[in-house]
Amino acid sequence: MPLKRVFLPKKLVRMGSATVAPAQGANGTAAGEGLTLPAAYDTDRKTTIISVTGLAKHFPGNHRPAVIDLSFDVLEGETLALLGPSGCGKTTTLRLLAGFEIPDAGEVRLQEKVVASPRAWTPPEKRGMGMVFQNFALFPHLTVAQNVAYGLHRLRNGEKRQRIAEVLELVSMSGLGERYPHEISGGQQQRVGLARALAPKPVVLLMDEPFGSLDTALRSEMRREVKAILQQAKTTTIIVTHDQEEAFSLADRVLILNEGRMAQFDTPDEIYHRPVSRFVAAFVGKADFIPARLLEDHVVTELGVFPLHGTPPPEPVDLLVRPDDIAITPDPGGQGIVVHREFQGSSNLYTVRLPSGLSVRSVQPSLAVLDVGQRVIVRATPDHVVLFTAER
Ligand code: ADP
Ligand code: MG
Numbered sequence: 001m002p003l004k005r006v007f008l009p010k011k012l013v014r015m016g017s018a019t020v021a022p023a024q025g026a027n028g029t030a031a032g033e034g035l036t037l038p039a040a041y042d043t044d045r046k047t048t049i050i051s052v053t054g055l056a057k058h059f060p061g062n063h064r065p066a067v068i069d070l071s072f073d074v075l076e077g078e079t080l081a082l083l084g085p086s087g088c089g090k091t092t093t094l095r096l097l098a099g100f101e102i103p104d105a106g107e108v109r110l111q112e113k114v115v116a117s118p119r120a121w122t123p124p125e126k127r128g129m130g131m132v133f134q135n136f137a138l139f140p141h142l143t144v145a146q147n148v149a150y151g152l153h154r155l156r157n158g159e160k161r162q163r164i165a166e167v168l169e170l171v172s173m174s175g176l177g178e179r180y181p182h183e184i185s186g187g188q189q190q191r192v193g194l195a196r197a198l199a200p201k202p203v204v205l206l207m208d209e210p211f212g213s214l215d216t217a218l219r220s221e222m223r224r225e226v227k228a229i230l231q232q233a234k235t236t237t238i239i240v241t242h243d244q245e246e247a248f249s250l251a252d253r254v255l256i257l258n259e260g261r262m263a264q265f266d267t268p269d270e271i272y273h274r275p276v277s278r279f280v281a282a283f284v285g286k287a288d289f290i291p292a293r294l295l296e297d298h299v300v301t302e303l304g305v306f307p308l309h310g311t312p313p314p315e316p317v318d319l320l321v322r323p324d325d326i327a328i329t330p331d332p333g334g335q336g337i338v339v340h341r342e343f344q345g346s347s348n349l350y351t352v353r354l355p356s357g358l359s360v361r362s363v364q365p366s367l368a369v370l371d372v373g374q375r376v377i378v379r380a381t382p383d384h385v386v387l388f389t390a391e392r
Contacts, residue, residue, distance in 0.1 A: 041253050041267050046075035048112075049204060049236045050097065055106035057092055066092040068260040070106070074204070079230055079237045081251035083244060085283070089260040090240040094206050097238065098131055099124035111203065130202030134212040136193020138181040144168070144192050145177030151200040167195040171229055186214070190222050191229070198233055205230075207239040211246065223249050244284045248272070256280055278388050281320050286349075288360045289318035291390060299387065302356050303380035308387075316390040321380055326362035328352055328376040336378040338370050352378055 051073045058065035067089045074080050082090045095101040097108060099115065099122065107117040110129075115122035130151070138147050148164045155163060168174050171191035173184075181189055190210075197205055210226070211219045227250050230237050241247050247254045248268040256263040256271065264271055264280045275281035278289065292301045294315055299306045301319050303326075328336065328350060339359065340351035348364045360378070370376065 038267070038269055040270070041075075041078070043073075043075060046078070048073045049076050049110070050074040050238075051107075051109040051112075052097070053107045055093070055096060055108065056104045057089075057096060057101060058104055065104075065260050067096065067103075070257075070260075070262055072255055072262065072265055074236060074238060076236055077234045078252040079227075079239060079250055081247035081254045082238060082240045082257060083247040083254050083283075084242065084257035084263070086242055088257040090242070090257060091208055092260075093257070094131075094208055094238065094240050097204075098129050098206055099127050128203040130197040130200065130205045132193065132197045132205065132207040132210050134209055136190045136197070136210060138189055138193055138196070140181050142180075143177060144173065144179050144181070144184065147181070147192055148177075148196045148199050150196055163199055167199045168192075170198065170233060171195045171225075187218060187221060187225070190214075191225065194226060194229060198229075198235060202235065205235050205237045207237065209240055209242070211241075219246075226250070248284075256283065258283075273384060274386060275320070281386070281388070286323050286361055288321050288323075289388065289390070290321060290358060290360065291392070292317050292319040292387065299385055301380075302354055302358065303360070303378060306380075306382065306385050308385055312387050313389045316392050317387045318390045319382070320386040320388065321360060321382055323349060323361040323363040325380055325382040326352070326360050327379045327381065328362045328364065328370070329379075330370060330374055331377045332375055334375040334377040336376045338372050338374045338376060341370065341372060352376060354378065 053071045055067055055070040056065060057067045070093065082093055084090055092101060096103050096116065102121070103116055105118070108115050110122075110127060113122075114120040115127055139150070142150070145164050145168070148167060149160055152160045152163055164177065165174070168177055171194055173188060173191055173195065176184060176188070181192070184192070211222055214222060223246060239247075239250055251268065253266060254268055254271055255265045258279050264276050271280060272284055275284065278287070281287040290301050290303060292299045294300075294308065294312055294317065295305075297308050299308050299312075299317075299319055303321070306319070328338075335355055336352040338350055339353045342349040346366055348366065348368060350362045350364060350370065351359050352362055353359050360380075362378070364370075
């Protein structure tokens, strides 16, 4: 069968976007010339609030460290997401920043002051960080205003009342200060929890899986609200989550952790479109990897030939394709066979077997229903070519 020629790159056109230079990963390469992503996060013009270098923590008795050689910075007003699978060290990292754990090695600076290192130690209450635990839990026996007042004991009564009124307005809860938590809705309780955390004006707000046990609808509503509130409050925030969608929708930058190590640290768009490893590619979306050969400045695969920009990793290589890169059209002469349909409500996720026996996934509209066994023409149109050294 002749190889189909696919013209790349199909541009992602976004408002106010800028073309960014191709990124190079340790074992991946994203030859993304012409790929248009939102402007990279402007790290030059912002003040660094937290600076972490070589942070490490190994709990006694564990076979591997919880956090290994972690270095990153957090800029003023940004929301940073710590993202990774369960047990990868997210909570430990947050607790090291807050001062609830002592690092084995490394340094944490908060507004240029060393707050944790082998030589220096600032206790949690002196760090000016606010910590929000799962679901922003409120004290049930205190009113909304009393809950918010909890962290304001240093203020005089008049100032306290004023600050309570300010933060309740910030979270659209003005006039409800005398209610008890059971007298307001779940979403309102969350907003009060956020108001309580913001009331003492923390230098940094730390949130550990704050939407942990909310149902899907409330989760996405809370995400939007919390994002708007944080933007308005201009509070520097670190949010821990294992949910890629949550990290992408809330954060300016995302730090991905894998088994205690940093796997990638970049904007959500860069991470999705230019993952530096297979782990990242598969963790932040659905990823299939198809064997590829390098031929001069092209990548040759079972699904077509794609132009290569930039330096590829050493062969053998695999090409990353995502379900939104794969188009399928019913055709009795098509090279692919539908082997599985997963109905996802707003879309269908098809698994299609290729002549080589390899399977790829394709996302199709909700009403595009194909039967298992149906032959289809399979076309790949990746926005850009991302290659990884194959584990063959
Ligand atoms: P995450 O929040 O990403 O799920 P954690 O930071 O809670 O991960 O845990 C990272 C690793 O450290 C896990 O293997 C966990 O079992 C271990 N760990 C975390 N806290 C402690 C502790 N206090 N004592 C011993 N092991 C711990
Ligand atoms: Mg955790």
